[in-house]
Amino acid sequence: MIYVKALIVGAVGGLFLAVLWVFAALWLPVNIAILRSYWQNEGIGGASATVGSGSIILAGLVGFAAGSGWSVRRERRRHKGDARRDPHARVP
Numbered sequence: 404m405i406y407v408k409a410l411i412v413g414a415v416g417g418l419f420l421a422v423l424w425v426f427a428a429l430w431l432p433v434n435i436a437i438l439r440s441y442w443q444n445e446g447i448g449g450a451s452a453t454v455g456s457g458s459i460i461l462a463g464l465v466g467f468a469a470g471s472g473w474s475v476r477r478e479r480r481r482h483k484g485d486a487r488r489d490p491h492a493r494v495p
Contacts, residue, residue: 405474405478405482406475408474409474409475409478410471412473412474414467416471417464418466420462420465421462424462428458429454432452433451433452435450
């Protein structure tokens with residue numbers, strides 16, 4: 404059950420980080436260029452940005468690894484703490 408939870412948490416973490424990466428890679432360059440041209444009184448300005456699928460997949464994999472690793476580590480610590488409270492339980 405620990406690994407099923409880790410799989411779910413990893414998938415959610417990967418999806419979250421991929422969406423965050425797309426937002427940051429598309430929204431920030433466009434709006435920073437527009438704001439810079441607005442502050443310098445150069446008119447509206449224009450900008451464009453592209454995001455490749457490779458960077459999105461990498462962000463998803465990093466998010467998956469971080470989420471699943473955190474979940475497994477958390478569950479193992481929680482179960483190890485239960486074994487320490489029980490004097491008859493084996494602690495590996």
